[in-house]
Amino acid sequence: MTGMDWTxxxxxxxxxxxxxxxxxxxxxxxxxxxxxxxxxHMHVAQLTPRGSGCSIVVGDLPSQRGMAPGSLHGVQLVVADAEAARAELVGRGVECSEIQTIDPRDGGTFFGFTDPDGNSWAVQQLKVRADQPLIPHEARGRFGEGVEL
Known part of the structure; x- marks a missing residue:
């Protein structure tokens, strides 16, 4: 079945x-x-993890007022090296859980952290991302060709 992309x-x-x-x-x-x-009408901010095609928005839009602060759980980030990523976060004062390997195959290693409100994040290691980033470096930038707002 073909159709339009839903990103x-x-x-x-x-x-x-x-x-x-x-x-x-x-x-x-x-x-x-x-x-x-x-x-x-609003006070919002948009932030994007490096290499991601998906951003987060924080602030006071109606959809945000409809959720209790800290009620978002298990959103997953992916990194090529969980140990390095965890060390980077801990070095910046983020409390992280220990790294757990729940499956020996690539993709089975995780750790987590929470923001000041209690929203929780899972961080998955996919070593393949080191050589095959989800968004190629040359395609990064909101409008392609490396152009940033």
Whole structure:
């Protein structure tokens, strides 16, 4: 069956304090802050993990007000090296769980962390991502050709 692509590009993360959330995800986890927008209708920020085609949005949009801060659990990030990724986060003051291997095949190694509100993240190691990134380096940038907003 053919049809149009359906790409997951934004996950809403419910937080209680926008400034604290930006500081955590940008400065401690290392996501890029794409933009912070404030007007009479909203105050939101979009952040994107390096190499990801999906961003997170934090703030006070109606969909965010409909979820309790800290109620998002198990969103999964993927890294090529779980040990290095965990060490990087711990070095920036993020509390992480120990690394667990639940399956010896590539993709079976995980650790996790939580943000200040209690939203939880799983980090999966896929060694293949070191050689085969999900989004090739030359295709990165919101509009292709490496162009950033």
């Amino acid at each position: 997951l590009e934004v996950v809403i993360v419910p937080v209680s304090d926008l400034g604290a959330a930006i500081a955590f995800y940008r400065d401690q986890v290392g996501f890029d802050l794409d933009h912070e927008t404030q007007n009479e």
